[in-house]
C-alpha cells in the first residue's frame with residue numbers, strides 16, 4: 001500500500017461515498033425530479049427542507065440580468081418587495097460576473113441614478129478582497145465586540161428554536177422558513193435575522209454564519225461572515241440592531257410584523273439599547 005492510498009472497508013462501495021461526487025456526473029436528466037433525486041443521492045447528509053425553485057444555469061441568469069432596474073433599485077432596495085435582482089447565486093457561482101452586471105446597468109441610465117446599485121456590487125468586491133488579503137479573519141473575531149459583552153458571553157451553538165424557525169418572533173420565523181425553503185433572503189432580512197441571533201439571543205456570529213451558509217444558495221464565506229461581523233460589531237464601530245417600527249416599515253409587506261407576535265422588538269432604539277447592551281457605554 002502506498003502512502004495516501006484510500007482503502008475501502010470490506011463490504012463498502014469500492015470508492016468511498018465522499019469521493020463519489022468526483023466521478024464523472026451525468027449532465028442530462030429526463031426531468032427536474034430526476035436531477036433532484038440524483039443530487040440528493042450525492043448529498044445524503046443534506047436536510048430535508050425541500051428544494052428551492054431557483055433554477056441554475058446561464059439562461060436563468062440572463063433572464064434576471066435582462067430584468068434589472070437599477071434606478072428603481074436605488075430608492076426601493078431596503079424594502080423587502082424592492083427592485084432587488086436576485087442575481088447573487090449566479091454571481092457567487094461565477095455564472096455571471098460583477099463586470100457584466102455593472103456593464104448591463106451602465107447601458108440603462110445615467111451615472112447618478114445607478115450609483116447605489118453599483119455601490120452594492122462594490123460591497124461584494126470589497127468583501128472578496130478583504131478575504132483574499134486576510135483569510136484568517138473569516139472565522140475569528142476581527143476586533144472585540146463593542147456591545148459591552150465578552151466573546152464568552154455568547155453561546156457557541158444555535159438554539160434549536162432558531163434552527164427550527166420556532167422563535168418568539170413571527171417575523172424571524174418567516175425569514176428562517178424562507179431561508180430554508182428558498183435558499184435566498186433579501187439583504188435587509190439577513191440583517192434583521194443576523195441581529196436577532198447575535199444581539200437578542202446572544203449567540204456568536206459564527207454560529208449564525210454557519211446556519212446561513214448551510215442554507216443560502218449564494219452562501220459565500222466573505223460576504224456572509226464579514227457581514228455577520230459587521231452586524232455583531234467585531235468588524236464595525238457599533239452593533240447593528242433595529243426596532244419594530246423599522247421592521248414594519250421595510251418588511252411589513254412580506255413578513256408578519258405585528259406587535260403581538262414580535263414583542264421583543266418593541267420600543268425606541270434607546271430602550272432597546274439599554275435592554276440588549278446593558279453594559280455598553282451610550283451609543
Ligand SMILES: Cc1cc2nc3c(=O)[nH]c(=O)nc-3n(C[C@H](O)[C@H](O)[C@H](O)COP(=O)(O)OP(=O)(O)OC[C@H]3O[C@@H](n4cnc5c(N)ncnc54)[C@H](O)[C@@H]3O)c2cc1C
Pocket residue numbers: 077083084085086087088089091092120121123124125127185186187188190191194212216218219220221223224225227228231
Ligand atoms: C448577514 C448577511 C449575510 C450575507 N451573506 C451573503 C452571502 O452568503 N452571499 C452573498 O452573495 N451575499 C451575502 N450577503 C450580502 C447581500 O445580502 C446579498 O448579496 C444580497 O441580498 C443578494 O440578493 P440580490 O442578488 O437580490 O442582491 P441585490 O440587492 O440585487 O444586489 C446585486 C448584487 O450586489 C451584491 N450585493 C448587494 N448587496 C450586498 C452586500 N450588502 N454585501 C455584499 N454584496 C452585495 C450581490 O452580489 C448582489 O447579488 C449577506 C448580507 C448579510 C447582512
